[in-house]
Structures are given as C-alpha cells and as structure tokens.
Amino acid sequence: MKINSPRGTADLYGEDIDYRNFVIDTARRVFKVFNYKEIITPAFEYTWVFSRSIGEVTDIVQKEMYTFQDKKGRSLTLRPEGTASIARAVIENKMLFENLPLKVFYIGNMFRYERPQKGRMREFWQLGVESIGTDDPLIDAEVIWILNSFFEKLGFKKLVLKINSIGCSECREKFLFEFRKYLKPEVGKLCADCQKRFGKNALRIFDCKKSGCRSVLKKAPSIFSYLCPGCRKNFEEVLKYLEALDINYRIDQSLVRGFDYYTRTIFEIISEDLKSAQNALGGGGRYDNLLKQLGGPDLPATGFAVGIDRTIMLMKQLNLKIKKNEEKARIYLIAMDKNCKLYSLDILRYLREEKFLCDINFNKRSLKKEIKWAGENDYDFILIIGEDEIKNGSITIKDIKKYRQYQVNWENEKEKIKKIIGA
Numbered sequence: 001m002k003i004n005s006p007r008g009t010a011d012l013y014g015e016d017i018d019y020r021n022f023v024i025d026t027a028r029r030v031f032k033v034f035n036y037k038e039i040i041t042p043a044f045e046y047t048w049v050f051s052r053s054i055g056e057v058t059d060i061v062q063k064e065m066y067t068f069q070d071k072k073g074r075s076l077t078l079r080p081e082g083t084a085s086i087a088r089a090v091i092e093n094k095m096l097f098e099n100l101p102l103k104v105f106y107i108g109n110m111f112r113y114e115r116p117q118k119g120r121m122r123e124f125w126q127l128g129v130e131s132i133g134t135d136d137p138l139i140d141a142e143v144i145w146i147l148n149s150f151f152e153k154l155g156f157k158k159l160v161l162k163i164n165s166i167g168c169s170e171c172r173e174k175f176l177f178e179f180r181k182y183l184k185p186e187v188g189k190l191c192a193d194c195q196k197r198f199g200k201n202a203l204r205i206f207d208c209k210k211s212g213c214r215s216v217l218k219k220a221p222s223i224f225s226y227l228c229p230g231c232r233k234n235f236e237e238v239l240k241y242l243e244a245l246d247i248n249y250r251i252d253q254s255l256v257r258g259f260d261y262y263t264r265t266i267f268e269i270i271s272e273d274l275k276s277a278q279n280a281l282g283g284g285g286r287y288d289n290l291l292k293q294l295g296g297p298d299l300p301a302t303g304f305a306v307g308i309d310r311t312i313m314l315m316k317q318l319n320l321k322i323k324k325n326e327e328k329a330r331i332y333l334i335a336m337d338k339n340c341k342l343y344s345l346d347i348l349r350y351l352r353e354e355k356f357l358c359d360i361n362f363n364k365r366s367l368k369k370e371i372k373w374a375g376e377n378d379y380d381f382i383l384i385i386g387e388d389e390i391k392n393g394s395i396t397i398k399d400i401k402k403y404r405q406y407q408v409n410w411e412n413e414k415e416k417i418k419k420i421i422g423a
Ligand code: HAM
Pocket: 080, 081, 082, 083, 112, 114, 119, 120, 121, 122, 123, 124, 125, 126, 128, 129, 130, 280, 281, 282, 283, 284, 285, 286, 287, 302, 303, 304, 305, 306, 307, 308, 309, 310
C-alpha cells in the first residue's frame, strides 16, 4: 500500500516550519502594534454559518465545501475561510458591546475542495484580521496598512494592491440590471458556469478566468460607474488615507472577489512574480451586512486574510531570507561516551535554563565527523566532554565562527563560560 496524505494536503517540516514560524511571528508583531487581539474558533461549524455568509450560489458553497453529517445527522462543514466563523463567534459571545471597533486576528487551517495545483491546496493556512463596528474609511485604510506592513516586514518589495468598490446593495441592484441587459445577447458565448451565474449571481462572472468570458466582459459596464454618492465618497476617502500613508494601489474595476458578503471597498494583494492564476497572496474587504444577516447586531465590518502557504512559496521563489530572532548562541555538546553524557546533564540544564539553543550528540559518529556536522548545521559553539574533561572538571569550548578554543573549569568559571558564549 502506498503511504500518502490526502490529495491537496501537505506535511510541513524542516525549512517550511522555519518559514511558517517567521511569517506567523511577523504577523503577530504587526497585529499587536495595531492593537488586534487573537481569536481562535473551531475548525468546523454548522453548515449554515458558511452558506448564509459566503452565499448559496458562490463557487465555495456550491462546489468547494467539505460538508458532512455528524452522528446525530447535523450538517457540519470544515471552515473554508475565517470571516464567517468570526462573525458567528463575536455574535454568540456578545463581544460587540464594549469599545468598538472590535479588532481581532486569527491564524488557522482552512479547507476547500478545489483542484490542487501550485499554490492551491485543499487544506491551507490563513492569517487574517477582522475589524467590526465602524464604517469609518480610516479603518479600511488601517486594515490595508496592516497588510502592507506585514508584507514589507517579510521583505517583499514589488507587490501590487488592487482595490475596487462594489458599493452597497442599492448600487449593486442598479448595476446588475444594466449588466444583465448588456450580457443577455452574449450569454451563449459564456462558459457553462457563467451561464448559470448569469441567472443567480451575475457579479461572479467577473471572477471567471476563461478567455471566452473575459472577452465578453471587455466592454461590459463596471460596477464602479454605478456607485451611489455615499459609496463613491467613502471610497475616495479610503484612497486619500492610502495616499497619505504612501501605500501604492491600483484601482481594478473588474475586481469582485468570490464572496457574497462584501460591500463597498474590496482589495487583493497580488504578486506578478507568481506566474500562475494563483497569484493572490491575500484579499479582503468590507462586509457591512454580514453580522445582521447572521442574526447579530447591524454593525459594519472589514478585514482580510493572507494565504500562509502561498506567501512562503513566493518567499522561497524570491529568495527572501528568514531573519532569525534568536539572539543567543546555538550550542552543540559532544559527549564522548555514556559517562560523559551523565556528566553533561548539569551543563545542558544550566545552558537551557539560560535560554541557549543547546543540543547533544545522539549519533555514533567520530569526534571529527561530529565537529564537521555542527559546523555545517549553523551552530556557533561546540562543547566537548571526554574523559579528560571529567577528570579535570572542565569543558572544552570551540568557537566555530572565530576558530578559537578554550578550556574552562565547569564549577568555578561559569562567568567565563557565559562571557565566551555571549550570554
Ligand atoms: P480569500 O481571497 O478567499 O479571502 O483567501 C485569502 C487568501 O487565502 C488568498 O489570497 C490565498 O492566498 C489564500 N488561499 C485561498 N484559497 C487557497 C487555496 N486553495 N490554497 C492555498 N491558498 C489559498 C478570504 O478567505 C476572506 N475570508 C478574506 C476576508 C477576511 N475578507 C474579509 N475579511
């Protein structure tokens, strides 16, 4: 039997874990300075949470959800995204009565039954923020500011922020009327999926990547031209804040995004270095009606999510390095036999309590090979404990980076040891 994980899933280990921790640590630091607090919600919800939020006729709800019945026949779904769950959680836990906006962030695995390809998985990881309780355009700008700072801190330089406004339900109603009128004589040229969308969810046609549909859309009216004065003004204010923050953006009037909950400002951050259709690293927008739609208070909100896996993929492609946060030296202790291991425990305990990354040899390699291995594996110091060291109560310390060697007494020269290894 071939041993493999389910299609579209991956094991993460080694270098990927280093990247992942760096990405998550960076996000946490950025979220903290903007005063966002962490929230953890379950990996599955009652199915209605997603169908009612994301929209019954979206691709995600129609084709991509992992839905199953539990033993009592209740319909449950593995979360395909975080926003709907957060909305459910803040309503249920009555988190919306204190100081608004409520600012939360989350990190979690998401599940979508999509065709796996480079940058597109069935289980993938997102980190995101949601800000609930104000429609002040400054919060739209703040959320984009966070996204921008996060990618800057990871070392990205050439990302593109695409932004659009899809207005409120009134703007959308007027636009859809005209859009359907335009599409009617062209329906036959659309793909089968878009023909279905034409009846139920025409806005989604803008999401289609098929060339036939794209050429039909070339002369289509854009929702942007149908914005009501309120939505237009709101959008202009968001852009003004972005300019004041020196955040580059590109207005893309064909940007719609695949969720029904969006209103007004929506955005996506893409990389032109990712030469595939999966070039969006993150996306988000305002969702002013979702809370009410789920039975909660009538409060506006906005947020974004970033794909962690895709971000790591691009970091590797662009050779962006992880900045190590460890300030303390990395130490490898080589104990020559069992007796030496026993003697070394005290030393290991001391160094680990002092918060050094400290490991001991478990392989049956010669001393020469152990030293070579430690040098190749990014250690700063090697500590050698052999029979002589036990006899003298000493430690041999090799500074690999500076090619120096010291002999120190373990019991009486702790300060000297600390000085050598840079405590
Ligand atoms: P989304 O655009 O569907 O938005 O997902 C955000 C990011 O998750 C994408 O830009 C992409 O990097 C990553 N992603 C999505 N699907 C996959 C996949 N199959 N494999 C790998 N990565 C993927 C949302 O999920 C919204 N909830 C964002 C939001 C928050 N809007 C308001 N608040």
